[in-house]
Amino acid sequence: xxxxxLEAFSDGVIAILITIMVLxxxxxxxxxxxxxxxxxxxxxxxxxxxxxxGIYWNNHHHMLQAAHHVDGRILWANMHLLFWLSLVPFGTxxxxxxxxxxxxxxxxxxxxxFAGLAYYLLSRLLIARHGAESPLARAVGGDAKGLGxxxxxxxxxxxxxxxPWASCALYVVVAVIWLVPDRRIERVLGT
Amino acid sequence: xxxxxLEAFSDGVIAILITIMVLxxxxxxxxxxxxxxxxxxxxxxxxxxxxxxGIYWNNHHHMLQAAHHVDGRILWANMHLLFWLSLVPFGTxxxxxxxxxxxxxxxxxxxxxFAGLAYYLLSRLLIARHGAESPLARAVGGDAKGLGxxxxxxxxxxxxxxxPWASCALYVVVAVIWLVPDRRIERVLGT
Amino acid sequence: xxxxxLEAFSDGVIAILITIMVLxxxxxxxxxxxxxxxxxxxxxxxxxxxxxxGIYWNNHHHMLQAAHHVDGRILWANMHLLFWLSLVPFGTxxxxxxxxxxxxxxxxxxxxxFAGLAYYLLSRLLIARHGAESPLARAVGGDAKGLGxxxxxxxxxxxxxxxPWASCALYVVVAVIWLVPDRRIERVLGT
Amino acid sequence: xxxxxLEAFSDGVIAILITIMVLxxxxxxxxxxxxxxxxxxxxxxxxxxxxxxGIYWNNHHHMLQAAHHVDGRILWANMHLLFWLSLVPFGTxxxxxxxxxxxxxxxxxxxxxFAGLAYYLLSRLLIARHGAESPLARAVGGDAKGLGxxxxxxxxxxxxxxxPWASCALYVVVAVIWLVPDRRIERVLGT
Numbered sequence: 001x002x003x004x005x006l007e008a009f010s011d012g013v014i015a016i017l018i019t020i021m022v023l024x025x026x027x028x029x030x031x032x033x034x035x036x037x038x039x040x041x042x043x044x045x046x047x048x049x050x051x052x053x054g055i056y057w058n059n060h061h062h063m064l065q066a067a068h069h070v071d072g073r074i075l076w077a078n079m080h081l082l083f084w085l086s087l088v089p090f091g092t093x094x095x096x097x098x099x100x101x102x103x104x105x106x107x108x109x110x111x112x113x114f115a116g117l118a119y120y121l122l123s124r125l126l127i128a129r130h131g132a133e134s135p136l137a138r139a140v141g142g143d144a145k146g147l148g149x150x151x152x153x154x155x156x157x158x159x160x161x162x163x164p165w166a167s168c169a170l171y172v173v174v175a176v177i178w179l180v181p182d183r184r185i186e187r188v189l190g191t
Numbered sequence: 192x193x194x195x196x197l198e199a200f201s202d203g204v205i206a207i208l209i210t211i212m213v214l215x216x217x218x219x220x221x222x223x224x225x226x227x228x229x230x231x232x233x234x235x236x237x238x239x240x241x242x243x244x245g246i247y248w249n250n251h252h253h254m255l256q257a258a259h260h261v262d263g264r265i266l267w268a269n270m271h272l273l274f275w276l277s278l279v280p281f282g283t284x285x286x287x288x289x290x291x292x293x294x295x296x297x298x299x300x301x302x303x304x305f306a307g308l309a310y311y312l313l314s315r316l317l318i319a320r321h322g323a324e325s326p327l328a329r330a331v332g333g334d335a336k337g338l339g340x341x342x343x344x345x346x347x348x349x350x351x352x353x354x355p356w357a358s359c360a361l362y363v364v365v366a367v368i369w370l371v372p373d374r375r376i377e378r379v380l381g382t
Numbered sequence: 383x384x385x386x387x388l389e390a391f392s393d394g395v396i397a398i399l400i401t402i403m404v405l406x407x408x409x410x411x412x413x414x415x416x417x418x419x420x421x422x423x424x425x426x427x428x429x430x431x432x433x434x435x436g437i438y439w440n441n442h443h444h445m446l447q448a449a450h451h452v453d454g455r456i457l458w459a460n461m462h463l464l465f466w467l468s469l470v471p472f473g474t475x476x477x478x479x480x481x482x483x484x485x486x487x488x489x490x491x492x493x494x495x496f497a498g499l500a501y502y503l504l505s506r507l508l509i510a511r512h513g514a515e516s517p518l519a520r521a522v523g524g525d526a527k528g529l530g531x532x533x534x535x536x537x538x539x540x541x542x543x544x545x546p547w548a549s550c551a552l553y554v555v556v557a558v559i560w561l562v563p564d565r566r567i568e569r570v571l572g573t
Numbered sequence: 574x575x576x577x578x579l580e581a582f583s584d585g586v587i588a589i590l591i592t593i594m595v596l597x598x599x600x601x602x603x604x605x606x607x608x609x610x611x612x613x614x615x616x617x618x619x620x621x622x623x624x625x626x627g628i629y630w631n632n633h634h635h636m637l638q639a640a641h642h643v644d645g646r647i648l649w650a651n652m653h654l655l656f657w658l659s660l661v662p663f664g665t666x667x668x669x670x671x672x673x674x675x676x677x678x679x680x681x682x683x684x685x686x687f688a689g690l691a692y693y694l695l696s697r698l699l700i701a702r703h704g705a706e707s708p709l710a711r712a713v714g715g716d717a718k719g720l721g722x723x724x725x726x727x728x729x730x731x732x733x734x735x736x737p738w739a740s741c742a743l744y745v746v747v748a749v750i751w752l753v754p755d756r757r758i759e760r761v762l763g764t
Contacts, residue, residue, distance in 0.1 A: 005198060005252055007578060012206030015585030020214065022659050023593065027666045031674035050659070054652040061578055061648070075252070076370070079245045086213050086241070093218045101222035179649070196389060196443055203397030211405065266443070267561070270436040277404050277432070284409045292413035387580060387634055394588030402596065457634070458752070461627045468595050468623070475600045483604035 003070045006078060010060055013082045017089060018053045021046055024093040042096035045108075048175060049092040052112065055178040056085060056119065066136040067126050074129065077122040084115035105167045106160035112171065113153040120146050149174045194261045197269060201251060204273045208280060209244045212237055215284040233287035236299075239366060240283040243303065246369040247276060247310065257327040258317050265320065268313040275306035296358045297351035303362065304344040311337050340365045385452045388460060392442060395464045399471060400435045403428055406475040424478035427490075430557060431474040434494065437560040438467060438501065448518040449508050456511065459504040466497035487549045488542035494553065495535040502528050531556045576643045579651060583633055586655045590662060591626045594619055597666040615669035618681075621748060622665040625685065628751040629658060629692065639709040640699050647702065650695040657688035678740045679733035685744065686726040693719050722747045 025042055028035035060081075070078075091108040098104045120143065127137045152174050156167035216233055219226035251272075261269075282299040289295045311334065318328045343365050347358035407424055410417035442463075452460075473490040480486045502525065509519045534556050538549035598615055601608035633654075643651075664681040671677045693716065700710045725747050729740035 002256070005202060008199065008581065009202045009206055009248060009252075011578060011582045012203055012585055013210055015582055016207055016210040016589055017213075018655070019586055019589040019593065019659055020210065022590075022662055023214070023596070024218075025660075025663045027597075027663065027670055031667075031671040031676050033676065036676060036680070047656070050656055054649075057582060058645070058648055058652070061582075065575070065578075072249070075249055076245075079249070082209075083238070083241055083245075086210055087216075089213055090216045090218065094222075097218055098222040103222050103224065103227065107227070193447070196393060199390065200393045200397055200439060200443075203394055204401055207398055207401040208404075211401065214405070215409075263440070266440055267436075270440070273400075274429070274432055274436075277401055278407075280404055281407045281409070285413075288409055289413040294413050294415065294418065298418070384638070387584060390581065391584045391588055391630060391634075394585055395592055398589055398592040399595075402592065405596070406600075454631070457631055458627075461631070464591075465620070465623055465627075468592055469598075471595055472598045472600065476604075479600055480604040485604050485606065485609065489609070 003064055003067055006070050006075060007061075007064050010064075010078060010082065011057070014053055014057045014060070014085065017085055018050055018057075021049055021053075021089045021092055024089065024096065041099050042093075045092050045096040048171060049088050051175045051179065053085065053088060055175065056081075056115070059119070059178070063123060063126065063136070063140065066134075066139050067130065069129050070126075071129065074122070074125050077118070077125050081115065081118035081122050084111060084118050087111045088115070100164040100168065102161045102164050105164040106157050109153050109157040109160065109167060109171065112174075113150060113157065116146065116150045116153060120150070145177065149177065194255055194258055197261050197266060198252075198255050201255075201269060201273065202248070205244055205248045205251075205276065208276055209241055209248075212240055212280045212283055215280065215287065232290050233284075236283050236287040239362060240279050242366045242370065244276065244279060246366065247272075247306070250310070250369070254314060254317065254327070254331065257325075257330050258321065260320050261317075262320065265313070265316050268309070268316050272306065272309035272313055275302060275309050278302045279306070291355040291359065293352045293355050296355040297348050300344050300348040300351065300358060300362065303365075304341060304348065307337065307341045307344060311341070336368065340368065385446055385449055388452050388457060389443075389446050392446075392460060392464065393439070396435055396439045396442070396467065399467055400432055400439075403431055403471045403474055406471065406478065423481050424475075427474050427478040430553060431470050433557045433561065435467065435470060437557065438463075438497070441501070441560070445505060445508065445518070445522065448516075448521050449512065451511050452508075453511065456504070456507050459500070459507050463497065463500035463504050466493060466500050469493045470497070482546040482550065484543045484546050487546040488539050491535050491539040491542065491549060491553065494556075495532060495539065498528065498532045498535060502532070527559065531559065576637055576640055579643050579648060580634075580637050583637075583651060583655065584630070587626055587630045587633070587658065590658055591623055591630075594622055594626075594662045594665055597662065597669065614672050615666075618665050618669040621744060622661050624748045624752065626658065626661060628748065629654075629688070632692070632751070636696060636699065636709070636713065639707075639712050640703065642702050643699075644702065647695070647698050650691070650698050654688065654691035654695050657684060657691050660684045661688070673737040673741065675734045675737050678737040679730050682726050682730040682733065682740060682744065685747075686723060686730065689719065689723045689726060693723070718750065722750065 025039065025046060028039055088111060091104070091111040094104045095108045123140050123143060123146070127134070127140060130136045152170050156170040159170070160167045216230065216237060219230055279302060282295075282302040285295045286299045314331050314334060314337070318325070318331060321327045343361050347361035350361070351358045407421065407428060410421055470493060473486070473493040476486045477490045505522050505525060505528070509516070509522060512518045534552050538552035541552070542549045598612065598619055601612055661684055664677070664684040667677040668681045696713050696716060696719070700707070700713060703709045725743050729743035732743070733740045
């Protein structure tokens with residue numbers, strides 16, 4: 001089974017997700033600075049979610065490039081990842097409208113956590129398919145960065161009721177950690 | 192005629208459908224648990240429709256992989272399938288807003304039934320084009336699973352006015368049956 | 383310049399247009415038959431526009447398959463076609479909400495007319511690029527069907543203020559004429 | 574690293590952006606000429622933004638065609654460009670609703686300015702990757718047209734509070750300048 005259509009479909013879904021989020025940047029009523037300022041929390045959560053989806057696309061791109069075989073289980077693991085990513089626009093809009101209210105902050109983290117788990121699961125299935133000695137396996141490795149991100153998401157969710165701004169700060173921290181694309185795979189493949 | 196653009200266009204449409212459904216997950220008014228709980232029926236129907244569209248993409252992917260030739264009739268049979276799939280977001284949103292009201296439950300089933308019929312028609316046209324001895328024909332076979340799904344949809348529609356929850360249970364049953372990707376084709380192709 | 387990205391971009395835009403039209407099938411308030419019936423004009427215009435966009439995709443697919451070279455002017459002629467096609471969802475929604483009101487009926491025809499003109503212009507530019515003896519030129523030929531459609535659109539627009547239902551009937555007639563994919567090109571290419 | 578998926582993803586995002594803008598062409602209440610006329614400013618800003626996104630797609634297409642290598646930094650520079658382009662539908666809708674109000678006119682220019690800067694940055698990274706003697710570098714050159722556009726955007730932003738119509742005229746001027754596709758690259762590649 002060729003990976004081409006899997007990549008194309010994932011690209012399509014992520015491109016649409018990253019784009020329809022902007023529909024939640026509702027045009028403000030007025031045309032003055034206060035109208036624009038009221039958009040600021042929406043804009044900041046939009047930018048954060050754009051970065052997260054960009055990171056997923058980037059890492060997905062890198063991981064699939066090292067992959068050669070996909071099968072039915074991998075197709076579904078990928079669909080499972082796309083399901084959680086598809087909830088990002090919802091989480092973004094709810095967070096943007098309620099600023100630092102605890103529940104939207106926590107739900108945003110839950111969506112990121114499940115997307116992270118789905119990505120981890122997908123990477124494990126791909127490694128199992130390609131063998132522990134494959135370039136893919138060596139490139140992804142134990143995925144300390146992925147597991148660390150999951151721990152930070154869990155911490156952010158736990159903190160959301162007490163220190164929602166700290167949770168948001170943790171989301172930003174994870175984004176910054178990942179903003180550097182997955183050089184591990186680039187290194188192993190020597191591209 | 193190459194099948195590449197047919198696959199790409201179908202991927203595009205399904206990717207968009209699976210994604211714009213999330214726009215119907217309207218951001219709730221409040222930021223508390225009751226606001227989130229009011230989204231539950233929407234979320235469940237969203238997840239069910241996501242799985243259905245995922246199944247169609249998966250099976251379409253498998254079937255087209257075994258195909259080598261497409262012609263004008265097959266292009267239109269494919270467009271016909273996409274038409275019924277394009278109504279899934281509408282059916283999902285109406286069902287999500289009216290929980291177990293009979294008509295939305297029935298209409299959801301009608302959309303799935305026609306999509307299933309359109310897929311069956313597409314598979315027959317592809318088999319007719321490739322010959323009864325082609326790998327595609329052997330892989331798809333008599334398509335008992337496809338025909339059985341159509342019967343279950345019809346049963347669910349008939350039940351919608353009396354036992355709408357039973358209809359919904361039948362939809363879930365069909366989804367679970369298909370969640371296993373089409374191993375028949377994988378087996379025959381030996382991929 | 384390769385035609386691949388031109389095809390991919392056009393596929394993407396048409397796939398999105400054909401899909402976002404369904405967002406105008408707003409979920410009705412109630413859950414009974416009268417709620418569903420109120421959707422009927424929207425559904426019929428949706429189906430008609432779906433067929434029109436499907437026809438464009440189909441013919442575009444066929445024409446580009448016979449093409450080998452694209453240049454800057456062809457890229458812009460294609461963009462110009464996509465611009466008019468992008469107005470189809472607007473025309474569809476306005477027509478669906480106002481049934482047989484003259485102006486929306488006429489505007490729908492104007493959009494189809496300009497899309498048809500843009501398609502004709504694109505085909506002429508492609509023929510000029512490939513030469514009058516090219517398979518593309520022989521396949522498209524004088525394009526009587528295309529020019530006839532333009533005449534029917536113009537007639538429908540002229541009739542819209544007096545016999546709006548006749549205009550709509552003419553739109554359906556054009557759709558039926560084109561529903562048969564462009565066998566001329568298939569014939570010449572021998573596919 | 575192959576540039577194919579980068580092109581496909583960018584195509585997807587731009588195709589979606591260019592298309593969802595039409596969702597802001599809200600169906601007017603009535604069905605008469607005054608209803609249609611009230612849409613005129615929306616339609617004009619829609620057409621202008623369509624042209625701008627078309628220009629970006631066209632130039633992106635040309636530049637990437639001359640490119641052979643992409644790396645992580647280029648992926649992110651591309652994502653950064655897509656971020657600013659993704660704000661075009663918002664800027665378009667706000668401008669369309671407020672005609673010549675100074676702030677929306679200025680914000681529209683700011684979005685275009687940042688998109689232009691992001692494109693310039695992407696082109697510099699691509700040139701740095703391919704070498705100053707590469708066909709890409711010779712084709713893009715010093716990019717006087719790109720830098721001139723940035724200056725015109727900045728001028729338009731500065732003028733927005735005093736002569737908003739002049740700012741809009743400047744946006745149109747930049748669009749017209751770019752409407753001619755990037756012949757420099759076509760020339761060097763000899764396509």
